[in-house]
Amino acid sequence: MPFQIVLNIIIAVMWMFLSETYNFSTFAVGYILGIFLLFIMRRFVKRPFYLNRVWKVSLLILLFIRELIMSSIDIVEFVYKKELDNRPGIFALPLEVKSDWEVTLLANLISLTPGTLSLAVSDNHDVLYIHAMDIPDIESSISDIKDTFEKAIMEVTR
Amino acid sequence: MNGTIINLLIDILIIFFLLSGTFFVFSGALGVVRFKNVYLRLHAATKSSTLGVAGLMLGAFLFMLNEHGIVSGKLLLGILFVLITAPVSAHMIGRAAYKSGIPLSEEAVQDDYKETFEE
Numbered sequence: 001m002p003f004q005i006v007l008n009i010i011i012a013v014m015w016m017f018l019s020e021t022y023n024f025s026t027f028a029v030g031y032i033l034g035i036f037l038l039f040i041m042r043r044f045v046k047r048p049f050y051l052n053r054v055w056k057v058s059l060l061i062l063l064f065i066r067e068l069i070m071s072s073i074d075i076v077e078f079v080y081k082k083e084l085d086n087r088p089g090i091f092a093l094p095l096e097v098k099s100d101w102e103v104t105l106l107a108n109l110i111s112l113t114p115g116t117l118s119l120a121v122s123d124n125h126d127v128l129y130i131h132a133m134d135i136p137d138i139e140s141s142i143s144d145i146k147d148t149f150e151k152a153i154m155e156v157t158r
Numbered sequence: 159m160n161g162t163i164i165n166l167l168i169d170i171l172i173i174f175f176l177l178s179g180t181f182f183v184f185s186g187a188l189g190v191v192r193f194k195n196v197y198l199r200l201h202a203a204t205k206s207s208t209l210g211v212a213g214l215m216l217g218a219f220l221f222m223l224n225e226h227g228i229v230s231g232k233l234l235l236g237i238l239f240v241l242i243t244a245p246v247s248a249h250m251i252g253r254a255a256y257k258s259g260i261p262l263s264e265e266a267v268q269d270d271y272k273e274t275f276e277e
Contacts, residue, residue: 068241072182072209075202079189088198088262111245112208117201118245119252131197131252 004050008034053156060152064109071114078133086134090119093128093142096150102157103128109149116145165224172220179213182206196255197262204248212237 008031015030016022035051042049078086097106103125107118115133122129189202219233 068205068209068212072206075189075206076182076185079185079192079202079206084193090262107249108242108245111248112205115201117197117204117252118249119197119256131200133198133201 004038004045004047008038010034011037056152056156060156063148063152064112067109067114068112071112074114088131088133089135090129090131091135091142093130093145095126095128097153097157098125099157100125102153105153106145106149109153110145113145113149168220168224172217172224175213175217175220179210179215179217182210182213184210186210195262196260197252200248200252204244208240208244211240215240 011034012027012030015033016026019026038045039049039051078084095103095106097103103121107121107128110116110118110128110130117131118128119131120129121127183206186202186205186207189206190199193199193202215233215237219230222228222230222233
């Protein structure tokens with residue numbers, strides 16, 4: 001993937017030299033041309049086309065923003081409730097992702113999902129301890145975390 | 159004629175961003191006051207205020223762009239840094255609170271983290 005990006009930048013610089021205008025907009029045009037060329041040539045390069053991964057990263061960012069908005073609305077509902085009858089607690093979530101980078105990303109994402117706050121990671125990176133605002137209706141967000149976040153992160157990093 | 163309508167729409171968008179940002183920051187502050195212990199307060203302090211600050215900064219960005227023609231990259235970077243740092247600080251505060259022995263509230267129904275200290 002780094003090789004393809006370098007190739008793309010080289011194509012953009014070559015485009016700048018060819019058209020003899022050295023500014024950002026020419027570079028951008030050259031970069032888009034480079035993407036187009038790499039897209040045509042993608043079968044001859046062994047690694048998968050790098051924009052696939054860029055696409056998945058942007059999907060992850062969109063997911064992040066959506067979850068942030070949902071959880072804020074959730075919290076606001078809690079704040080304006082007449083009596084606070086939620087039952088908090090800490091539950092353990094077994095992790096599939098292993099590397100530091102993935103665990104950090106997942107913990108940050110969980111902190112911004114409705115009603116959950118990542119509290120600690122076990123020493124061997126196996127379990128994530130999550131504080132939940134309301135344990136009884138947390139089942140759906142566990143499956144949410146498992147199915148959407150972990151999958152999305154694994155698609156980006158692997 | 160055309161330009162004024164677009165300006166009006168952008169103004170409405172700016173007002174929307176600023177008002178919703180203020181609302182979320184206010185609700186977050188109210189939550190910090192109302193909730194019972196550290197962990198619940200952290201919930202209020204991270205989520206809604208992150209979104210609120212993001213909304214305020216986006217509104218300010220649009221205002222600067224529309225009114226003065228300034229593309230203020232600092233505001234966008236501010237959103238990014240708040241998004242990265244708020245959950246990390248909440249995580250650290252929560253962990254530190256648990257390790258220094260602050261109990262969960264009385265209604266707590268489950269505590270899986272305690273078991274790791276008993277071994």
